Amino acid sequence: MSILVVGSVAFDSVETPFGQVEEVLGGSGTFFSASASFFTEVKLVAVVGEDFPPEHLEFLRQRKVDLAGLQTAPGRTFRWKGRYGFDLNEAHTLDTQLNVFESFSPRLPAGYEDSEFVFLANIDPELQLEVLQQVRHPRLIACDTMNFWISGKREALLRTLARVDALVINEAEVRQLAGEPGLVKAARAVLAMGPKTLIVKRGEYGVLMFTEHSTFAAPAFPLEEVFDPTGAGDTFAGGLIGHLAATRNLTEAGLRKAIVFGSVMASFTVEDFSLNRLRTVSWADIEARYRTVKLLTDFEGLD
Ligand code: AMP
Numbered sequence: 001m002s003i004l005v006v007g008s009v010a011f012d013s014v015e016t017p018f019g020q021v022e023e024v025l026g027g028s029g030t031f032f033s034a035s036a037s038f039f040t041e042v043k044l045v046a047v048v049g050e051d052f053p054p055e056h057l058e059f060l061r062q063r064k065v066d067l068a069g070l071q072t073a074p075g076r077t078f079r080w081k082g083r084y085g086f087d088l089n090e091a092h093t094l095d096t097q098l099n100v101f102e103s104f105s106p107r108l109p110a111g112y113e114d115s116e117f118v119f120l121a122n123i124d125p126e127l128q129l130e131v132l133q134q135v136r137h138p139r140l141i142a143c144d145t146m147n148f149w150i151s152g153k154r155e156a157l158l159r160t161l162a163r164v165d166a167l168v169i170n171e172a173e174v175r176q177l178a179g180e181p182g183l184v185k186a187a188r189a190v191l192a193m194g195p196k197t198l199i200v201k202r203g204e205y206g207v208l209m210f211t212e213h214s215t216f217a218a219p220a221f222p223l224e225e226v227f228d229p230t231g232a233g234d235t236f237a238g239g240l241i242g243h244l245a246a247t248r249n250l251t252e253a254g255l256r257k258a259i260v261f262g263s264v265m266a267s268f269t270v271e272d273f274s275l276n277r278l279r280t281v282s283w284a285d286i287e288a289r290y291r292t293v294k295l296l297t298d299f300e301g302l303d
Contacts, residue, residue, distance in 0.1 A: 002042065003117040005043070006123060008027035009078065010079060011077055013079070016083075016084045016229075017085065030234075033060060038286065047073050048070065048100065049099060059279070075100045081096075112134075117139065122144045122146050125156040128143060140166065141163065142165060142241055145157055161190075168237050170201040174200055191210060196211060198210045218256070218263055221264055221292065227270060228272065239258070243257065244258045263293060
């Protein structure tokens with residue numbers, strides 16, 4: 001089952017304690033699509049400027065990402081500049097240039113409106129809503145966002161949240177969105193905004209999932225070295241939604257398994273800048289890490 005995703009396609013400039021890069025391929029839609037493409041077909045809705053190089057499009061095509069909904073508009077591609085200190089869990093945004101996204105109006109190509117799995121990657125919540133208005137009967141709508149939109153477009157974001165099944169955001173964003181420092185209390189407040197499932201990304205500490213009736217914790221894959229966390233969240237979401245769409249299993253058990261696949265995918269992205277690691281990872285690598293994470297928290301099956 002294929003996934004429809006709307007999100008940013010970007011040039012990222014990133015500084016970490018281990019190095020820096022200028023204007024490399026990035027964007028929430030890009031990381032999500034590349035990651036989800038290991039599990040199922042992906043249809044990407046986004047816009048790039050005339051400065052976007054064909055080799056980046058070629059990479060996405062090689063990953064079998066459907067680019068019929070990717071427009072090229074006059075102007076410059078979206079740009080994001082960020083810095084990480086030794087606490088790699090926290091990105092400091094230095095600059096955001098929306099550029100062609102400022103006047104972007106997503107129009108779904110024929111057939112896209114029947115998509116059953118929809119992911120609203122981190123982008124202007126008004127664009128997320130515009131895409132939602134064009135899809136007919138989705139089985140699952142999941143959504144991501146960030147501090148930039150929580151403070152800048154709160155009203156539109158709340159309208160989007162009222163319509164989504166699952167929200168996938170990081171811990172600081174849960175607290176910010178709820179205006180509540182306690183994570184569990186904040187999670188309850190966010191669930192009351194609409195989503196039935198809240199998935200909280202906690203960087204190297206893993207993931208928490210909250211529903212009305214259950215709480216689940218999954219560890220992150222224990223990496224020796226994290227090089228650049230940019231895109232970890234979007235890559236996580238790609239593995240998560242990719243696995244859900246491939247299995248069509250939306251039960252609690254299906255969600256838990258998909259979360260672990262999401263964590264595994266993110267563990268590759270953070271090993272290098274940009275999408276470099278996702279270019280070389282194999283299905284055997286993914287399965288090996290999945291088995292490792294599965295054993296990480298097994299404290300009863302070893303007797
Ligand atoms: P993350 O997975 O949270 O590390 O997301 C990083 C990606 O989000 C980068 O590749 C950026 O290009 C993209 N990004 C950063 N800020 C924004 C924004 N305000 N809207 C859309 N995408 C963004």
